Amino acid sequence: MSKVNKLSRSVQPLAVSALMLLGSQANAAAYPTFTVDFDQSSVSVTTAGCISNCGVTGSFTQTGEQSVQFDYNWDQIVLDDILRFDFLNASAFSSGLYDIVVNLVFTSPDAETSSSLGSGILTTFYGAVSVGLVVWDSVVKVINFDQGSTLLAKLEGGSQFGFGPYIETDITLIAKDLVAMNAPSPAPVPPALPVMLLALGGMAVIGRRRKSNRPETA
Structure with missing residues (x-):
């Protein structure tokens, strides 16, 4: 050779x-991490019409921050039973029409807030069984981040059911448009x-x- x-x-x-x-x-290339701060986020419930023994409070079933990572566009992450509605008069028949406001505060990849308005007929039968019908002002909320990415926040609506003096519902986060952190x-x-x-x-x-x-x- x-x-x-x-x-x-x-x-x-x-x-x-x-x-x-x-x-x-x-x-x-790496997609950003999206972080929800539940301590800064809020759930507000006010009585719009009372049938009997009205009074409901709203809260998140988690505290602190939760970070999620998406792998591709239209990837979905479900926050199971993250919203909770508690009846104040759990030892009686309680029913009423309520206005609901949910604010989700994101701290990453930058600070953004998503606000959802809704209403619901929420009823508990002496705290043993609770039912409700929740309707939100829009099916999904669009969250545009300065970083360039866009998420959709979908709050669970429709008929709700639970054993006990409360009702829990889900929030689904959907990656609409992911932009890499660094080109x-x-x-x-x-x-x-x-x-x-x-x-x-x-x-x-x-x-x-x-x-x-x-x-x-x-």
């Missing part, structure tokens, strides 16, 4: 490895890469010349 062929074979794997490294670095930056070119590419080009030129200079056989 000639020295030229030996050099070519030793340079080729190095050049291919360097190009693969550049490609992997250029494609690296891929050009990876620095390894110092040896231009030399290796030049060597490969030289090997190709020499190979073509050697082939063209070979005598033709009959």
